[in-house]
Amino acid sequence: MKAPIITDTTLRDGSHAVSHSFSPEFVASVVSQLAEAHVPVIEVSHGSGLGGSTIQQGFSTHDEWSLIEQAVANKGGSKIASLFVPGLGTRPEIIKAAEYGIDILRVAVHCTEADVTQQYFEQAKNSGLGTVGFLMMSHTQPAQVLAEQAKLMESYGADCVYVVDSAGALVPESVRDRVARVKDSISINVGFHAHNNLGLSIGNTIAAIEAGADQIDGTLRGLGAGAGNAPTEVLVAVLNKMNIETGIDLTVLMDTAEEIVAPVFKYPQILDRDNIATGYAGVYNSFLLHVREAAEKFNLNPVAIIEELGRRHAVAGQEDWIIDVAQDLKAKELVK
Numbered sequence: 001m002k003a004p005i006i007t008d009t010t011l012r013d014g015s016h017a018v019s020h021s022f023s024p025e026f027v028a029s030v031v032s033q034l035a036e037a038h039v040p041v042i043e044v045s046h047g048s049g050l051g052g053s054t055i056q057q058g059f060s061t062h063d064e065w066s067l068i069e070q071a072v073a074n075k076g077g078s079k080i081a082s083l084f085v086p087g088l089g090t091r092p093e094i095i096k097a098a099e100y101g102i103d104i105l106r107v108a109v110h111c112t113e114a115d116v117t118q119q120y121f122e123q124a125k126n127s128g129l130g131t132v133g134f135l136m137m138s139h140t141q142p143a144q145v146l147a148e149q150a151k152l153m154e155s156y157g158a159d160c161v162y163v164v165d166s167a168g169a170l171v172p173e174s175v176r177d178r179v180a181r182v183k184d185s186i187s188i189n190v191g192f193h194a195h196n197n198l199g200l201s202i203g204n205t206i207a208a209i210e211a212g213a214d215q216i217d218g219t220l221r222g223l224g225a226g227a228g229n230a231p232t233e234v235l236v237a238v239l240n241k242m243n244i245e246t247g248i249d250l251t252v253l254m255d256t257a258e259e260i261v262a263p264v265f266k267y268p269q270i271l272d273r274d275n276i277a278t279g280y281a282g283v284y285n286s287f288l289l290h291v292r293e294a295a296e297k298f299n300l301n302p303v304a305i306i307e308e309l310g311r312r313h314a315v316a317g318q319e320d321w322i323i324d325v326a327q328d329l330k331a332k333e334l335v336k
């Protein structure tokens with residue numbers, strides 16, 4: 001089996017888990033370690049992408065351009081990617097990110113909204129960047145819909161399209177089905193991004209590779225939104241055992257995960273009740289910190305809020321629904 005291209009997104013998806021508090025010094029040290037380990041792509045930005053530092057998504061403690069500057073200065077032979085969510089980010093930010101020296105733009109939208117991405121892929125290409133399309137909440141749509149959305153992204157200039165399991169809701173069979181169908185319908189690379197709500201981040205990523213994924217994501221120690229991601233160091237260890245040669249130095253990764261990343265966790269990323277409920281109900285992982293805050297404020301069980309968000313089919317960008325749901329649940333409780 002061909003080795004997949006690994007993107008480490010500790011410094012982007014992991015940003016959600018630490019309320020967007022990475023410092024330029026932290027970014028510099030993690031990027032230099034990942035570069036020393038020969039990780040091909042390193043993603044750096046606010047958890048919700050360029051321009052994500054807002055009241056709704058959570059403000060960053062440090063200016064993201066200072067983080068990107070440090071990433072580029074320390075990238076060695078690796079490439080730097082940044083995430084971009086249309087609406088949160090705008091075209092001038094793509095131009096600025098290219099001027100700062102990033103290599104790849106990853107354009108993320110809900111998995112039925114590829115049609116809004118054209119101008120951003122075109123801008124990224126005009127700015128000389130590699131391009132990735134990120135189909136978020138891919139569990140909500142059948143494989144055929146994802147394949148059509150991927151085709152649109154390909155036609156706009158994407159070099160790769162990812163099936164993104166934003167809620168950690170997929171199981172190996174549903175990953176295989178989606179990745180294989182997308183792979184069949186486009187001639188660019190296919191990627192897979194996992195979350196660990198049902199304990200399947202590694203298993204699902206392996207299923208994706210077996211179904212033909214060319215690119216995969218991981219984060220050190222699994223640091224990421226909600227239940228976290230597939231730990232990059234575990235992925236590399238498993239791929240080594242499968243005789244899939246990534247060229248990545250496992251020892252450097254394990255040391256970085258243990259000594260640099262583990263100390264910054266704000267809470268243990270275990271499969272607790274809230275994380276399992278999020279995956280089971282198919283709710284966007286980045287909602288969890290906001291859900292916990294709302295649950296505390298309204299004295300509710302977070303699981304009740306998560307389940308109701310699932311029933312309402314909330315998607316990324318609808319963080320304001322969390323308070324609405326909490327208020328509604330409280331009101332119902334009071335009339336009982």
Ligand SMILES: CC[C@H](O)CC(=O)C(=O)O
Nearest residue numbers: 013047048108136166286
């Ligand atoms: C828009 C940000 C989001 O966290 C992207 C992502 O990693 C996901 O949907 O899993």
Ligand SMILES: [Mn+2]
Nearest residue numbers: 013166193225
């Ligand atoms: Mn994610």
